[in-house]
Amino acid sequence: MEAFQFLLQGFGLALSPVNVLFGFIGAVLGTMVGVLPGLGPAATISLLLPLTYTIGSPLTAIIMLAGIYYGAMYGGSTTSILLNIPGEAASVVTCIDGYQMAKNGRAGAALGIAAIGSFIAGTAGVIGLTFLAYPLSNFALKFGPPEYFALTLLGLLLATFLSSGPVIKGLLMVVTGLWLGCVGIDPVSGKFRFAYGILQLQDGLDFVTLAMGLFGVAEIFVNLEIKLTAELVTTRVGRIWPTLADWAESRWAVARGSVIGFFVGLLPGGGALVGSLLSYAVEKKVAREPHRFGRGAIEGVAGPESANNGAASASFIPLLTLGIPGNPSIAMIFAALLIQGVQPGPFLVVEHPDVFWGVIASMYIGNIILLVLNLPLVGLWAQLLKVPYSILAPIVVLVCAIGVFSVKNDPAEILIMLIFGLIGYILRKLQFDTGPMLLAFILGPMIERSLRQSLILSGGSFSIFAQRPISAMLLAVVAGVILLQTVVATRRREKKA
Amino acid sequence: MGRRDGIVALFFLLLGGYVLQAGWALDVGTLQKPGPGFQPFSLGLLFIILAVGYLVLALRDRSTTGSPWPLKLWTRPLMASAGILFYWSCLPWFGFPATTFIFLLYWMWILERESWRRIVLVSVSATAGLYVVFTLVLRIRLPMGTLF
Numbered sequence: 323m324e325a326f327q328f329l330l331q332g333f334g335l336a337l338s339p340v341n342v343l344f345g346f347i348g349a350v351l352g353t354m355v356g357v358l359p360g361l362g363p364a365a366t367i368s369l370l371l372p373l374t375y376t377i378g379s380p381l382t383a384i385i386m387l388a389g390i391y392y393g394a395m396y397g398g399s400t401t402s403i404l405l406n407i408p409g410e411a412a413s414v415v416t417c418i419d420g421y422q423m424a425k426n427g428r429a430g431a432a433l434g435i436a437a438i439g440s441f442i443a444g445t446a447g448v449i450g451l452t453f454l455a456y457p458l459s460n461f462a463l464k465f466g467p468p469e470y471f472a473l474t475l476l477g478l479l480l481a482t483f484l485s486s487g488p489v490i491k492g493l494l495m496v497v498t499g500l501w502l503g504c505v506g507i508d509p510v511s512g513k514f515r516f517a518y519g520i521l522q523l524q525d526g527l528d529f530v531t532l533a534m535g536l537f538g539v540a541e542i543f544v545n546l547e548i549k550l551t552a553e554l555v556t557t558r559v560g561r562i563w564p565t566l567a568d569w570a571e572s573r574w575a576v577a578r579g580s581v582i583g584f585f586v587g588l589l590p591g592g593g594a595l596v597g598s599l600l601s602y603a604v605e606k607k608v609a610r611e612p613h614r615f616g617r618g619a620i621e622g623v624a625g626p627e628s629a630n631n632g633a634a635s636a637s638f639i640p641l642l643t644l645g646i647p648g649n650p651s652i653a654m655i656f657a658a659l660l661i662q663g664v665q666p667g668p669f670l671v672v673e674h675p676d677v678f679w680g681v682i683a684s685m686y687i688g689n690i691i692l693l694v695l696n697l698p699l700v701g702l703w704a705q706l707l708k709v710p711y712s713i714l715a716p717i718v719v720l721v722c723a724i725g726v727f728s729v730k731n732d733p734a735e736i737l738i739m740l741i742f743g744l745i746g747y748i749l750r751k752l753q754f755d756t757g758p759m760l761l762a763f764i765l766g767p768m769i770e771r772s773l774r775q776s777l778i779l780s781g782g783s784f785s786i787f788a789q790r791p792i793s794a795m796l797l798a799v800v801a802g803v804i805l806l807q808t809v810v811a812t813r814r815r816e817k818k819a
Numbered sequence: 820m821g822r823r824d825g826i827v828a829l830f831f832l833l834l835g836g837y838v839l840q841a842g843w844a845l846d847v848g849t850l851q852k853p854g855p856g857f858q859p860f861s862l863g864l865l866f867i868i869l870a871v872g873y874l875v876l877a878l879r880d881r882s883t884t885g886s887p888w889p890l891k892l893w894t895r896p897l898m899a900s901a902g903i904l905f906y907w908s909c910l911p912w913f914g915f916p917a918t919t920f921i922f923l924l925y926w927m928w929i930l931e932r933e934s935w936r937r938i939v940l941v942s943v944s945a946t947a948g949l950y951v952v953f954t955l956v957l958r959i960r961l962p963m964g965t966l967f
Binding site for chain 2: 372376488490491493494497500501504508510511513515516539542543544546547712713715716717719720721723724727728731733734736737739740743744747752766770773774777778781782783
């Protein structure tokens with residue numbers, strides 16, 4: 323009941339003309355980004371981070387960025403279905419059956435059920451967020467330095483284990499991110515670390531520059547290797563409203579995808595991609611005729627598309643309540659909140675209730691905006707696919723460059739962005755996932771601070787982590803996750819042998 | 820995993836050694852009062868442990884993997900990097916409009932081999948559009964260089 327009252331207050335803020343406008347801008351940008359291959363929500367949010375300085379209001383800025391994030395989940399299905407190219411990572415599964423449906427002349431039904439499933443799952447996820455966020459924030463008020471250390475450690479480990487590739491590579495990326503977080507001034511002693519007398523490094527590496535390099539510029543470099551071409555199935559999609567038969571086939575897939583996406587989205591590292599992969603696997607498993615999958619099964623579109631939007635909504639829960647971003651896109655929103663002087667975490671609901679409830683309320687409105695944008699305007703989005711990548715790529719690079727320049731009004735940031743762009747490109751070619759590195763960079767200072775404070779509190783004894791029940795429980799989960807991962811990896815190696 | 824991973828593992832081993840040494844030099848402190856070098860020293864140790872594990876896994880895998888990117892695939896990203904380097908070095912001197920226009924000309928002509936009509940049209944309109952968006956809409960102060 324209390325949550326409902328706060329939510330109504332949030333609606334009062336979210337429905338102001340400025341916030342509705344910026345929510346709409348975010349939704350449109352997010353859909354465009356989702357539609358256009360080669361530019362993901364993480365890179366787009368990083369492009370717009372410097373611009374949040376000019377917006378002024380933290381609530382308005384976050385409403386726009388959040389709109390981009392879940393808007394991209396809606397838009398990503400368009401290229402997957404029409405082009406067989408995922409518009410963004412979480413839509414990769416939709417390619418399998420969505421493109422087949424389009425080839426069978428059912429592009430409209432695929433796009434329609436993707437949009438409706440996304441709306442249902444996204445709204446269900448926001449309802450979950452509404453009722454879970456407040457009690458979880460209250461619970462997190464009991465957290466001290468040992469609990470925060472254990473929680474961030476668990477978050478980083480989960481993000482590593484759920485990322486692509488061998489775990490040892492993910493762990494190396496995490497340690498690299500933690501090390502990059504050390505560059506600059508030590509907050510306690512004031513000593514410079516890894517700065518080498520360079521002014522730009524003495525200030526510490528800027529998150530925006532790192533993100534734009536690793537995600538924006540590196541992505542461009544990867545895409546430059548090949549000329550991006552694809553055969554557009556059709557730009558005339560016909561009837562987009564699913565028939566009763568389509569709905570009968572896909573309604574349970576939407577329901578299951580919503581639940582799967584929500585719970586996976588709660589986990590750091592879980593996110594939309596894992597949610598959609600898991601949903602597809604479940605739909606194939608429970609289907610009466612699994613042989614239809616891969617040939618245009620509507621459940622193969624409905625489930626994953628619902629899951630990725632459910633996960634997108636749920637991933638705001640650890641951010642807003644615990645201050646732990648679970649994936650790179652949410653990490654960008656975390657950075658945006660810090661830029662605005664708002665610290666995400668359990669005190670957010672107390673110190674900035676307008677931001678907390680305003681963002682949640684805006685997500686209800688955003689889901690409606692996105693359904694309206696994606697159903698009737700899907701033909702228009704399909705036209706966007708005709709913009710050549712040769713024009714898009716240099717403009718994206720310029721936006722990145724000016725974006726990082728504007729952070730400190732220093733051209734040196736462009737050079738740092740290029741260096742990290744090359745590093746990101748090399749790491750991708752060596753099959754390292756840079757997502758855990760970025761998460762670790764963001765969480766590194768928090769981990770260091772909470773570990774040092776814990777050791778000071780305990781007089782240098784690590785037993786403090788075991789003596790406090792919440793941190794002991796979290797570390798037990800860490801141990802369990804490591805054990806499970808070891809068992810899985812050993813069994814996989816035995817199967818190979 | 821294979822020989823390439825072995826080389827990468829060695830790189831991380833060396834990096835770990837450097838970070839460990841740097842952390843020590845910064846003053847690790849004590850467990851009761853950790854110093855500025857505590858975190859780097861710990862991370863250096865972690866780097867070394869993980870790198871050794873990665874090296875062992877790479878040595879166990881006898882498969883030989885080819886280069887992750889043959890020279891022809893390097894070319895366009897390197898050319899793009901050269902363009903960005905030009906942008907970084909010339910932005911304070913030539914200013915935003917001229918540097919952006921030249922950058923777009925370079926990218927669309929050298930990298931993308933577009934037609935002249937498209938090159939000029941996109942370069943002019945994109946430069947103007949970005950100028951309007953950044954300076955007039957978002958009110959970001961951009962360098963105008965010595966030519967303007």
